[in-house]
Amino acid sequence: MTISDLVMPGLRRNPRRAHLLVSTVLGKHVPTDPDIVIGAGERLADQVTNVLGADADPVVFGFAETATGLGHCVATRLNARCYLHSTRRDVPQIGTLAGFEEGHSHATSHQLQPTSADLFANDHPLVLVDDEISTGATAVDAIRALHEHSPRGRYVIASLVDMRAQEHRDAVDIAAAELGVQIDSVSLAEGHTVLPDGLVESVGALPDPVLNPVGTRIGGVERLDIDWPAAVPEGGRHGFLRENTEEFDAAIRESARTLGARLDHQRPVIVVGHEELMYLPLRIARALSDSGYRVRFQTTTRSPAYVLDRPGYPLRRGFRFIAPENGEDQPRFVYNAQWSNEDPLVVAVIDEAADTDRLTARDGLLDVLTASGTDVLLAVVSGADPLSLRAARLGASA
Template identity: 65%
Template sequence: MTSSVGSVPWATEEFGLDLVHGDSAVGRTVPELVIPGLRRNPRRAHLLVSTVLGKHIPTPPSVVIGAADDLGDLVRERLGVGVDVVVLGFAETATGLGHCVAARLHAHCYLHSTRRDVPGATTLAGFEEGHSHATSHLMQPTSAELFENNLPLVLVDDEISTGATAIDAIRALHGQCPRERYVVASLVDMRTDEHRAASEAAAAELGVAIDYVSLASGSTVLPLGLTERVTALDAPTLNIAGTDRGSVTRVDLPWPAAVPDGGRHGFLDADSAGFDSAVEAAVRVLDSTVAPDRALIVVGHEELMYLPLRIASGLERGGRQVRYQTTTRSPAYVMDHVGYPLRRGFTFVAPESGENEPRFLYNAQWPDEAVDALVVLIVDEPADTDRLMASGGVVEALRNAGTDVVVATVRGADPSTLRDSREGEGT
């Protein structure tokens, strides 16, 4: 799986879909940060595939965290050193990125939106994402008090195309808990002048300040007829079988009942020490499970991004060869062509009970295809079902491709346990 960074991407050569650099405060460029991909979707036929997010492309954990730290530093520069904040990450793509930014800022509270309607959780607010494959976002902190303050709210997404999702989220939260200042932080900002004007108008209407920071800004060149040409493409070939069948090993990762395994129900700065200790314990278990000379691709499950990233980072710092990425709800066009970022793909049934839409995983192989990497799939308890291991599940799809898999389950805290453990901490 050869990287196309530094060469002309295939989607640019073939379709004229181009990502043009504009500006950067940190010396990054748009073509360095994102590669154009395709989606057979009449609402939006292009996809910005990040090289530093660890979603579609297996990426060194240090690269993912380094990019997020740079983004957090830009937020700090905009707001001022020592200013406390609350942070919201957008599901599913930016749940880990948002948590990294919150950790960099030592945010009072981090919350990510979710598309998993968790039993026993209370929904604070919701909003829609127009171009996404799965559009509805829910916000389900253990209590409204976690967000009921006048601290600046930092909204984190991997890319800002129009800014509409961020504005919709700001409207929803502002109606629930008004505040004076918002910052929208993204790896790349691809808004047009029209989109920027719409954001300024929304800020004026609400009587708030809305700032934007990004590692790089630029523009997307969408040639005429792109949507029609892409949707007319033959369906991609997914779930290609290998010559040999991979093995599977299962392991439970220890996790304290009162420590959040992510930001779905709110993550307080006070939770950080317990989380860090739990991550170290999980790293030790995995490190003892897998042969020390085996290259690893740590794969998170959809919104469960930050915990697998931190585990991957711990393994990387211990000297292992590690890449990191996650599964997704979003279908994308797969083509095994040099210069295209989605070289192979898998589709499978959602492991969670009651979920009927297919799920996807892209690439899931080492950049050097000669390296026989093992996939460490990290899931939380709701995803650890019979469907996870069934013939149509992700584990079997990977094994059929010849990949060895370790399924590592984290049995994290539920909303009621968290709510009981943190009474009075949200204020």
């Protein structure tokens, strides 16, 4: 595959980095066929297997927020013993094992919050998954943080696209020598980014983007509660173990059946996950697609990108809304959320932490979507509980 098969150039107002590589296979900014999203993760996992061998038995780590679902796809394909992704949501009752910073991101701090430190306490190869590697600095910082907790001899950095210059690759090699480890890299495509001088200033000088479009009618909202088993992880935020797979898959099938009973086969559906909650709604989207529904998948994001309704630009429509989680001050965004020449139903999949009054308030997610004329089915995944998950794991190891 080539870079142009996987990403399109976009812009964002960020003093650290004004360009944005918008993935066409990730299901973040652009509504994407769930089979394409999962297929990209599986191809990336196969690249990892080519490096490590089929008997390596790795653990997998994904970067929040963009690669939480991608990392889980890789882990599933590898049948990994454990998958963990970093998080920007603080869960005090679980505690933070370690943390690191991402220099160019809009939200820079990453936390690692497994249910116990023992989940990563092994010497198996560790695969770090991200959608894009620009310098490798964030991956190296993560390796240092994880290596301090649980040293191991082998790491693999896996990304959809690798845009590093030679100096960045050399820096990873230097870090590997300092730690006394082997760090390999795999990707679906490699390339480099050429930026015009003064891009940050030029983007900053652009007119404010037109966000939150208003339609000729107000869309409707319906709510559906999806019961999720308390001791089954809904993703990798607190660690997903190989032995969780069977119960997770069963819960996905039941969730898709529950949702399918509320859908019309004649109307296209866009399943929209919420930030780090990517893999669960992705799997629901695929199950609905397998049942004959026309489905695309994407998620909300913390990243403020520049919206421009012009052919060929990937961010044609954008919505800014207040974060539904209590205590969060920064706005959230969702882009595009549309289906060419048709009127889709948006199925917004959220977890309990996002099920607040802020979700339904003025300028909340439901308000801005319905103001554009979009009909929304709100699917609340309720029941998953990190403390119940921890207790179940402690019981299983007793």
